[in-house]
Amino acid sequence: MDSSTFYYRYVTLSIFEVEGSSxxxxxxxxxxxxxxxxxxxxxxxxxxxxxxxxxPNQAQYGQLHLERLRLVRALVEVGRLPIATIRELLADLExxxxxxxxxxxxxxxxxxxxxxxxxxxxxSAEVDELIERRxxxxxxxxxxxxVVAEVLTAMRQLDADDLAARLxxxxxxxxxxxxxxxDSVGRRGEPAAILYGAVVGTVLGDTLIAGLRRLAQxxxxxxxxxxxxA
Amino acid sequence: MDSSTFYYRYVTLSIFEVEGSSxxxxxxxxxxxxxxxxxxxxxxxxxxxxxxxxxPNQAQYGQLHLERLRLVRALVEVGRLPIATIRELLADLExxxxxxxxxxxxxxxxxxxxxxxxxxxxxSAEVDELIERRxxxxxxxxxxxxVVAEVLTAMRQLDADDLAARLxxxxxxxxxxxxxxxDSVGRRGEPAAILYGAVVGTVLGDTLIAGLRRLAQxxxxxxxxxxxxA
Numbered sequence: 001m002d003s004s005t006f007y008y009r010y011v012t013l014s015i016f017e018v019e020g021s022s023x024x025x026x027x028x029x030x031x032x033x034x035x036x037x038x039x040x041x042x043x044x045x046x047x048x049x050x051x052x053x054x055x056p057n058q059a060q061y062g063q064l065h066l067e068r069l070r071l072v073r074a075l076v077e078v079g080r081l082p083i084a085t086i087r088e089l090l091a092d093l094e095x096x097x098x099x100x101x102x103x104x105x106x107x108x109x110x111x112x113x114x115x116x117x118x119x120x121x122x123x124s125a126e127v128d129e130l131i132e133r134r135x136x137x138x139x140x141x142x143x144x145x146x147v148v149a150e151v152l153t154a155m156r157q158l159d160a161d162d163l164a165a166r167l168x169x170x171x172x173x174x175x176x177x178x179x180x181x182x183d184s185v186g187r188r189g190e191p192a193a194i195l196y197g198a199v200v201g202t203v204l205g206d207t208l209i210a211g212l213r214r215l216a217q218x219x220x221x222x223x224x225x226x227x228x229x230a
Numbered sequence: 231m232d233s234s235t236f237y238y239r240y241v242t243l244s245i246f247e248v249e250g251s252s253x254x255x256x257x258x259x260x261x262x263x264x265x266x267x268x269x270x271x272x273x274x275x276x277x278x279x280x281x282x283x284x285x286p287n288q289a290q291y292g293q294l295h296l297e298r299l300r301l302v303r304a305l306v307e308v309g310r311l312p313i314a315t316i317r318e319l320l321a322d323l324e325x326x327x328x329x330x331x332x333x334x335x336x337x338x339x340x341x342x343x344x345x346x347x348x349x350x351x352x353x354s355a356e357v358d359e360l361i362e363r364r365x366x367x368x369x370x371x372x373x374x375x376x377v378v379a380e381v382l383t384a385m386r387q388l389d390a391d392d393l394a395a396r397l398x399x400x401x402x403x404x405x406x407x408x409x410x411x412x413d414s415v416g417r418r419g420e421p422a423a424i425l426y427g428a429v430v431g432t433v434l435g436d437t438l439i440a441g442l443r444r445l446a447q448x449x450x451x452x453x454x455x456x457x458x459x460a
Contacts, residue, residue: 074388101456105448131445137452138445147441151434158304162414163431169410170435173403174442175450180399181443182450184392201393202447204381205400209443210436211377212404213411215361215368217432218335220405220412222367226331 022060025051032069039069045083047072047090071196079107079199089195098191104198105139123152123164130171177209252290255281262299269299275313277302277320301426309337309429319425328421334428335369353382353394360401407439 029036042048048068051059068090075086085106092103127149131138138145148167155164185197259266272278278298281289298320305316315336322333357379361368368375378397385394415427 101451104451136449138448144441144444151438158430160430173406174446176403177443178446178450200388200390206440208381211374212401213407214374216404216408218368219366220408221331221334
């Protein structure tokens with residue numbers, strides 16, 4: 001073994017050791033792909049526990065910081081949740097027996113321009129009835145109630161009552177989607193991993209479902225209307 | 231009958247007559263809820279056929295203009311389609327036997343930030359295989375292929391391979407959604423009405439499905455994790 005091989009092994013081992021157990025903020029930044037100023041911001045906001053001080057100006061971070069940082073990044077960048085909400089979610093996760101249903105409920109606010117509108121929605125009674133009809137356990141303040149009501153109202157304003165009339169058909173499919181969603185994240189045993197999966201899966205899942213819907217629509221349209229190229 | 235009643239009847243009748251058959255641009259604007267400058271823009275761009283000139287400075291518009299204007303507004307505001315695309319779609323609709331499959335394909339481009347990214351996607355072969363496996367008739371240039379591939383890539387970058395692995399489950403549900411979509415709009419016999427319904431139903435439908443998914447998720451989460459409030 002010549003000296004360069006030895007040096008290579010030494011460097012490799014020391015990187016593994018640092019990544020696995022203890023690292024400075026710059027190394028944590030590289031490992032999590034989060035800029036150092038952002039990590040410092042998360043530390044100030046209490047979204048990341050402080051590192052272990054090894055000198056007055058230097059702290060060491062471990063594997064738990066890395067995992068927490070990845071979760072926070074997903075909640076901020078993918079879930080677009082407010083910092084205050086994330087702080088509450090993380091506090092809830094720290095409890096001995098975290099209330100996952102509550103945690104997931106807080107993390108899965110719908111991201112839609114539609115819910116910013118003011119005033120009561122004409123179709124909200126209709127959504128209440130849908131939820132009752134399907135026996136869904138849904139809180140009276142769930143923002144998605146309003147999203148659905150606003151879409152129904154918008155469809156009718158656009159003279160598409162026939163589309164709004166298919167509400168129950170779409171609700172039945174949404175039930176199947178939610179069953180897949182919950183089955184996927186439920187297999188992640190650990191509460192923080194379930195929260196992470198729920199946020200990533202719900203937000204990216206909306207785009208995934210919209211994309212697959214377009215492909216399936218093209219197929220259905222080809223079969224229904226596309227006789228000329230057969 | 232006193233004179234005020236007579237006047238009322240006269241005014242009412244004349245409004246009905248104008249709305250039903252012939253109206254000036256200001257009346258067309260009120261009836262379609264589209265501002266006059268916007269109507270003039272659509273006229274200049276050829277999205278609306280010119281009215282019938284009754285004097286060098288005045289044109290009359292009819293019921294067909296009103297319907298066309300509502301369709302153009304839906305394509306612009308709901309579908310967010312480029313003007314050039316709308317012009318082509320309208321020209322295709324004018325043909326004696328419009329190719330609805332082609333028209334719907336052009337109108338249903340996915341609206342996602344994800345497809346703006348450059349370069350080949352790692353997961354595109356996977357999407358090809360999915361389409362083959364399900365026997366879907368989908369053009370090789372369909373932008374939704376890329377949307378699905380980018381979501382799969384993003385999920386894996388975010389360490390959510392387990393969610394990406396449920397692709398076939400979500401595809402099966404997307405097939406059901408598309409069947410509802412096509413059944414709804416297919417019942418609208420007239421090609422322009424089918425196009426209108428497809429754009430409104432697809433764009434608003436994405437939000438409807440996302441909202442219903444949140445409600446169904448809350449229900450599934452209550453049943454799976456919500457033991458404490460039983």
